[in-house]
Amino acid sequence: MINIHEMTIQDYDTVIALWQSVEGVGLSDADAREPIARYLERNPGLSFTAWDGDNLVGAVLCGHDGRRGYVHHLTVRESHRRQxxxxxxxERCLAxxxxxxxxxxxxFVFTSNANAIAFWxxxxxxxxVDLYVMSRYTGDGSQ
Ligand SMILES: CC(C)(COP(=O)(O)OP(=O)(O)OC[C@H]1O[C@@H](n2cnc3c(N)ncnc32)[C@H](O)[C@@H]1OP(=O)(O)O)[C@@H](O)C(=O)NCCC(=O)NCCS
Structure with missing residues (x-):
């Protein structure tokens, strides 16, 4: 049986290892422990982990800015997909x-990530098809 729990920062090491183990999740400095802790604090009760016993099999970050919601890094371990x-x-995030x-x-989904696009x-x-994502560093981008 799969159990879904609220993600906490105590899950960080396990979750980042899962994200790093799959293709399709774009990780950056923003996924270090401190920014993820800040994200979870700013968005309590919105990010989740899925467990098969003691085995982390899924994770998702979710938050909102007061007007729109955002989902990031949804991942399911390969052994547990299509279940x-x-x-x-x-759906837990949307609820x-x-x-x-x-x-x-x-x-955000990479244009090359056909599996995820089919999933969503x-x-x-x-x-x-009416939007591009545009991005800029707040500083000079050197760090
Ligand atoms: C995308 C991902 C999270 C889907 O997880 P999953 O648990 O396998 O998805 P589900 O079993 O809930 O799939 C639900 C439905 O989505 C569709 N779907 C899921 N994966 C699909 C695929 N590879 N191709 C086509 N449709 C797919 C199907 O309609 C499926 O229902 P069905 O199995 O009854 O046909 C998983 O493939 C993954 O972790 N990918 C790598 C990381 C990634 O790219 N994440 C997305 C970042 S934006």
Whole structure:
């Protein structure tokens, strides 16, 4: 049986190892322990882990900025895919966002990540063709 729990910073080492073990999750300095701790503190009750006994098999970060929700890094261990765990994690996030009065959620997915795009479409998400993501460092980008 799969159990889903709220993610805490105590899960960090296990979760980052899972994210690092799969393709399709873009990790950066923003995924170091301190920014993830800050993210979880700013978005309590919105990020989740999935467990098969003591084995971490899934994880997702979710938060909102008061107007829109964002999901990041949804991952299911390869051995446990196509069992509905990814969908269960994503739906848990949407349910909490809805309960907090957030009526829409966005996510970023690499254009090369065909499996994830098929997954998100399969569970009812719409691929935006009217938007590009634009990014800039707040400083000079040297650190
Ligand atoms: C994307 C990911 C989280 C999906 O997790 P999962 O637990 O296997 O997904 P689910 O079993 O909940 O799938 C739900 C539905 O999504 C669709 N789906 C899932 N994976 C799919 C795939 N590879 N191809 C086509 N459809 C897919 C299906 O409709 C599926 O329902 P079905 O199995 O009854 O046909 C998982 O493949 C993963 O961890 N990928 C690597 C990390 C990654 O790229 N994350 C996304 C970052 S944006």
């Amino acid at each position: 509905g765990i990814g969908k269960a994690l994503a 909490i966002l809805k309960a907090e009065g957030i009526d829409k959620c966005h996510l 479409k399969g569970i009812g998400w719409t691929q935006r």
